[in-house]
Amino acid sequence: MNSPKVRADELRNLINRYAYEYYVQDNPSVTDGVYDSLIQELKAIEKAHPELITSESPTQRIAAEPLDKFAKVSHAKPMLSLEDVFSMVEVEAWVKRVDKLLPGSAPEFFCDIKMDGLACALIYQNGRLERAVTRGDGRIGEDVTQNVRTIASVPLVLRRPNEAADFSRGTTEVRGEIIMYKKDFAALNRHRQEQGLPVFANPRNLAAGTIRQLDPKLVASRPLRFRAYDLFREDDNTYPPTFLEAYQLLRDIGFAVNQVEAHRGLNGVKRFVAVWQDKRHELPFSTDGLVIKVNDRAQYERLGVVGKNPRGAVAYKFAAEKTTAKLRGIVISLGRTGAATPVAVFDPVQLAGTTVQHASLHNADEIAKKDIRLGDTVIIFKAGDIIPQVESVVKEMRPPGAKPFDFEGELKRQFPGLEFNRPKGEAVYRLRSRSGKLLLKKALTHFASRGALDIDKLGEKNVAALVDAGLVRDLADIYTLKTKQLLKLNRFAELSAANLLAGIQKAKRPELARFIYGLGIRHVGQRTAADLATRFGSLSKLANATLDAIEAVEGVGPVVAESVVAWFADLANRRLLEKFDSVGVRPKTARKPAGKLQGKAIAVTGTLKNMSREEAADQIRALGGVFQTGVGKNTDFLVAGQSAGSAKLSAAKRLRKPILDEAAFLEMIK
Incomplete structure (x- = not known):
């Protein structure tokens, strides 16, 4: 295991390389989800070990240096990045900080969709586009005016509707994202495939790479769009007082903008998040989250900046894909x-x-x-x-x-x-020399066996008939059988068909342990299935259990745990479980037994007269005990029948564990 310092150094080197590829070389090798994952890991290490924070750490800067291909331009107002949050709990914590800094103000919150594109500032002088500047490092960007002018959605002259302020005089700065719609991106890639050219990775990378091309003709050939999200004026009298009004004004003067909302309190913000969590895939452009701001711009400015982020806004990031x-x-x-x-x-x-x-x-x-x-x-x-x-x-x-x-x-x-x-x-x-039908017959025979779901009339011969006739292609298919299908087979008449279907219907609510055993997971016998059922209680919890959690179950070792994890990770098996659910098969929730043996670990050796060893194990588990296959330090009793094994007897004596005969055991469980 690497030390925190070694791991932090590894992360810094890798993150800096990815940032250079993205911001300088315009040739990213990983997605934002991967980059964010590495950044969050580094932030966590630095938070736990503040002494490891260095001035050159990626967490202490906004972005890499801008390219030298275009003239560098200083932003009149820095284009700062937003603090990322990943849950409503973090949003609530941010709101509490805002309330503390603005006591008694009850601020309104502005909610926007975070576009996944290239941030850009458009400067209009007396209503005409004069310059377009990329975000760069937040303070110095690149002059890409000639390329941005080719984007049809960028007004070369601002509209002057009667209800809007007169922006034909003075300086106006509009900020937004240069993006490519998903449908345009797909069409462009289809065209490249037809020409035998390599396809592009994703719309964001293509938009960013296109706008940095030196040839405006190439930029014009690609369907880029600009969507605005902010507005600044050198004249405070025409400066919109809220972000919501800025959006309305942006639309009036000719810019495409997103669907936005403003809410008092968190309930409306939560609804906005919930809606776009599901609807984001319906948007024409890519998004990786939402923007939540204090709506009043004076309050927003009063909150100031901490480090590299404004206090008045956060970026709510959707779960990484x-x-x-x-x-x-x-x-x-x-x-x-x-x-x-x-x-x-x-x-x-x-x-x-x-x-x-x-x-x-x-x-x-x-x-x-x-x-x-x-x-x-x-x-x-x-x-x-x-x-x-x-x-x-x-x-x-x-x-x-x-x-x-x-x-x-x-x-x-x-x-x-x-x-x-x-x-x-x-x-x-x-598997060598094994056909699919042969494996299915064996699996279904096992599934219907007495130790598993105990389905009457579903023995080897009937299983073979159903599989050979193509009526059953997986275990769940038995629950879809109809009388008329069975009557077409030589082995079934009205009564036998009715009896088989009745037995199958009866098996729709099996005990969880029987169902687990019936699935035929390699290395999982009846005892292990019972232990897994007792430990996890439901099929869904077992299906999502970690390797460590499964291995921690009494009697389950690494080989068995790996086999269980592999079975539930297999896509075909997952679909089989979904099919079981769709046809109404609902294994009962296993409840931890409570009884006089609660918490007692008991091993059995030799032959018992009144019950088999499996029945003894069932009795022990039913009374809350743990059935052990060997004697160890945590064993409470050893039950010794006829021809008891010398190894277990010796171990019990060496560890000074009580040894019970069958009569004493029967008295204990009576």
Whole structure:
């Protein structure tokens, strides 16, 4: 584990490189979500260890130096960045700070959509566009006037409606974002594909790169747009007193602006956030958050600036759709068709509003192509906002000695005794000599077995008939069977079909432990399924449990924990669970048993006359006890039947643990 100082130095070097690529070279290699993730990690380290803060740290500056390709221009009023917040709790804390600095003022809050583009200031002299300047480092930007003039949505002369102030005299500065609409970006990329040219990464990078081109003709050929968000006047008499009025005035003088609102108190702000959290994908342009400001400009100015950020505003950032995580392991999931699918396991991270801890790696070729190694810091993204996947590796943060992943070696380690082959022309390793139907028949027979869901009339022969007829393609399909489908098969008549369907319907509310066992997760037997059910209580909690949490369950080791995580991380298995839910299968919530054995750890050795060892384990668990397969320091009792094992007896004596015979045990549980 790197020390905080070493980690901070690594982050600073990497962040500075990414900032240089974005702001100076105009050739970013990572997205904002990745950049923000690294910045937040560095901020957290510096907050915990203030002695590590340095003047050259990326957290202590606004941005990199502007390019030398264009003339440098000083901003009349600095274009400062906003403090980022990531939750309503942080917004509420900001509001409390504002209230403290403006006692008794009850400020109104202005809410806007944060555009994901290139910030730019347009200076109008006597109503005519004189200069366009990029944000640069906030104090000095670049003169890009000739390029901005080609943007159709930028007025070359300000409109003069009757209701607007007369801006035909003096200096007016309009600030906004140069963006590209998503539909225009898609059309441009389609055109490039048709021409055999490489496509662009995203609208923001393209807009920023285009506006810095030296040839205005190239800029004019790309569908850039300008949307305004602020207005300044050298004459205070025509200076809009609120941000809301500034937006209204901007629209009047010819600028496109966003949908904005102003609210007294936090309830309206919360509604605005909630609405755009969902509706943001409907916007024509890309956004990564919202802007919340004190609406009254005099109050806003009175609040001043702290460090590099104005006190009167914050940027509420939506949950990142990309982030970084440290790869802890790669486990392999074995699907019902025999396909071996690798899954990345990492510490839980927030991604697009949800917590994720594993991601699909698809196949061995994908791992090799991206050169993914254990211990790597990887970039995680959600495909279609649903499926977590590994995009790439941050190789600058690779630990020393990290070796390429040995897929075939891992197959042998994780599945000893099984043979796999990779059919010619395919990217996936599969179980040798196993057909999909054969695996499905075995899986369904197990699912319906007495130890699992105990579905009457669904034995091997009926399972085979259903699978061979194509009526069942996965475990959940049995719940969609109809009488008329069964009657077409030789094995069923009216009564037998009715009995089978009745047994299936009865199994729609199974015990959680039976359902977990019935899923056929490798290495998960009845005892482990019962322990998992008791520990997590519901299927959803188990499905989202971390590797550490599963491994902490009594009797569950690293191999079993990896197998459970891999099963629930497999996309096909996730879809199967969704299908179970859609057809009405609802495993009962497991409640922790309470009884006379509550908290007692009991092991059993030898043969019992009145019950099997499995039945004894069930009795112990039902009374709140923990059934152990071995004797250890935390064992409370050892139950010894006939032909008791010498190892367990010796261990109990050595550790001075009470040894009960069967009669004493029966009396205890009576």
